[in-house]
Amino acid sequence: MIEVAIEWLGNALLIVGAASVLIGGIGVIRMPDLYSRMHASSLTDTMATLALFSGLMLHSGFTLATIKLMAIMAFLLLTGPTATYALANAAFRSGIEQPRSLNTDDQEKSAP
Amino acid sequence: MTIVFALFLLTLLVVTALAIVRTKNLFIATMLLSIFSLLMAVNFFILDAADVALTEAAVGAGVTTVIFLSALRLTSQYERGSLASSRWIAVIVVVTTTVLLISGTINTPNLGDPNAPVHQHVAPFYLENTEALMGFPNVVTAVLSSFRGYDTLGEVFVVFIAAVGVMFILDARQGTGPEYELRVEKGLKHHLIPRAVGGLLIPFMLLFGLYVQFHGEYGPGGGFQAGAIVATAFILHAILEGERTALKAFSRNAQMALIIGGSTLYGAVGVVCMLKGGTFLDYSVLMEDPVTARQVGIIIIELGVGMAVCGALLSIFHSFAARKPVAQAK
Numbered sequence: 415m416i417e418v419a420i421e422w423l424g425n426a427l428l429i430v431g432a433a434s435v436l437i438g439g440i441g442v443i444r445m446p447d448l449y450s451r452m453h454a455s456s457l458t459d460t461m462a463t464l465a466l467f468s469g470l471m472l473h474s475g476f477t478l479a480t481i482k483l484m485a486i487m488a489f490l491l492l493t494g495p496t497a498t499y500a501l502a503n504a505a506f507r508s509g510i511e512q513p514r515s516l517n518t519d520d521q522e523k524s525a526p
Numbered sequence: 527m528t529i530v531f532a533l534f535l536l537t538l539l540v541v542t543a544l545a546i547v548r549t550k551n552l553f554i555a556t557m558l559l560s561i562f563s564l565l566m567a568v569n570f571f572i573l574d575a576a577d578v579a580l581t582e583a584a585v586g587a588g589v590t591t592v593i594f595l596s597a598l599r600l601t602s603q604y605e606r607g608s609l610a611s612s613r614w615i616a617v618i619v620v621v622t623t624t625v626l627l628i629s630g631t632i633n634t635p636n637l638g639d640p641n642a643p644v645h646q647h648v649a650p651f652y653l654e655n656t657e658a659l660m661g662f663p664n665v666v667t668a669v670l671s672s673f674r675g676y677d678t679l680g681e682v683f684v685v686f687i688a689a690v691g692v693m694f695i696l697d698a699r700q701g702t703g704p705e706y707e708l709r710v711e712k713g714l715k716h717h718l719i720p721r722a723v724g725g726l727l728i729p730f731m732l733l734f735g736l737y738v739q740f741h742g743e744y745g746p747g748g749g750f751q752a753g754a755i756v757a758t759a760f761i762l763h764a765i766l767e768g769e770r771t772a773l774k775a776f777s778r779n780a781q782m783a784l785i786i787g788g789s790t791l792y793g794a795v796g797v798v799c800m801l802k803g804g805t806f807l808d809y810s811v812l813m814e815d816p817v818t819a820r821q822v823g824i825i826i827i828e829l830g831v832g833m834a835v836c837g838a839l840l841s842i843f844h845s846f847a848a849r850k851p852v853a854q855a856k
Contacts, residue, residue: 489727496723503717 420472427469434462448505452498459494463487532572539565550605556594563587576746577666580738584754589839592761596846648673660824661817662743670748671824671831675807678827679792682834686789689838696845724766731759739832743824749831756832757839769848778844784837791830795823 434457441454467487471480542562546555563586570579635642656668670678738745739752764772796807804811809823 492723492726496720499719500717 424469424472427465427472431462431464431466431469434458434465438462448510449502452502456495456498459498460491463490463494528572532569535565535569535572539569552598552601552603552605553595555605556591556598559594560587560591563590577664577748577751580746580751581754584751584758585839588758589754589761589843592765593843593846596843600846600849659817660743660820662821664743664745666746667742667748667824667828671827672807672809672820675796675827678831679796679807682789682792682831685834685838686785689785689841692842692845696849721766724762728759728763731762732756735759739828740825742828743821749828749833750835752828753832753835753837754839757836757843760836760840761843764843764847769844773844773848776840778841781837781841781844784833785841788830788832788834788837791833792827795827795830799823 438454438456438458441457442451445451445454464487467483467490471483474480474483539562542558542565546558546562549555549558563582567579567583567587570576570582639645652665652669652673656665657663660668660672662668735752735755738747738755739749742748742752760772760776763775795809799808799811800806802811807823807827809820810816811819812823813819
């Protein structure tokens with residue numbers, strides 16, 4: 415009984431993870447500027463990683479594979495947001511794209 | 527299911543390749559090349575070539591991207607347009623090569639066909655005798671370091687020559703001046719998050735490199751992969767802490783010593799085999815028990831390969847990173 419419940423929970427988590435990847439992908443295409451696109455793609459970095467790997471861990475039980483999955487998850491959860499930070503920082507510093515809010519602030523200041 | 531995934535990946539490979547050709551921005555091309563290598567690594571993995579996949583992921587997606595980026599720092603961001611006349615020559619060459627390649631695939635056996643000539647030549651001998659002759663299961667390591675040890679020795683010398691060549695061309699003018707000093711000094715020191723996370727990762731990368739190096743007989747990996755992974759760790763350190771700190775931790779002389787020492791170690795094992803009465807790189811004469819002797823020989827030459835690859839990649843990276851950009855020099 416409990417095994418069936420764990421398996422279904424794992425399945426549900428896998429579906430949630432896959433859905434996050436899909437939503438993130440759609441967001442990257444649909445969002446208007448770089449920063450909101452990165453916000454969408456960060457969903458695949460964090461939410462999808464957590465859900466997919468938790469689901470896989472529930473499926474594999476207490477084995478060596480679970481330890482490996484945990485290590486990979488910790489690695490991805492560390493590096494993903496760091497890469498997102500580095501990308502956002504590089505975009506901001508190089509001035510390729512200003513965040514929307516900063517643009518409107520500038521306009522409000524320059525308007526009067 | 528695997529075949530669907532493989533087809534999907536191959537389609538993505540073609541799309542990425544077309545995008546690389548189309549883009550004029552070299553930064554975008556570099557990033558796409560990195561993606562191309564990663565897709566290629568996954569493809570190799572699907573084809574059960576874990577050793578090659580590891581190399582492609584570490585060298586192709588990792589080190590090469592950083593080397594390309596540090597090379598781009600020295601040049602312009604945009605591709606210069608080619609002449610219309612030379613474009614026609616390029617088109618003719620590409621079309622001819624494509625036709626030749628496609629015609630070459632027409633009569634080849636199917637993927638994974640056990641009756642294919644390539645699986646009937648020497649491969650059965652390797653598969654049957656690796657366990658008995660070497661005492662470990664990874665056939666790739668056995669082929670690479672013992673059955674075809676001469677080829678690998680040649681590859682190590684190629685790596686050595688490549689590193690020496692890059693140094694000859696690029697080390698002629700090291701950067702100087704206050705602006706350069708500042709950049710060299712700083713690295714990414716003002717970025718707290720990458721520094722903290724990178725510093726956390728470097729020990730694990732080194733540990734994984736050593737694991738791949740000394741576990742190559744039993745799992746995927748070996749000297750080439752380990753050298754690339756260890757080099758990646760040191761390159762990350764150099765990016766985070768700046769050139770000066772990195773060169774203080776791992777000087778140019780130490781890198782040269784790794785390249786020369788690695789190649790020499792490999793060759794010396796062969797010479798010792800000859801002195802002991804065997805043929806060049808015949809490890810079985812090194813000790814009483816031929817199986818143990820082969821294992822010892824393979825561990826030593828894999829160490830030589832790892833040292834040479836690590837030193838070569840690091841010295842190529844530093845040749846680019848320590849050089850002054852041309853625009854700045856003027």
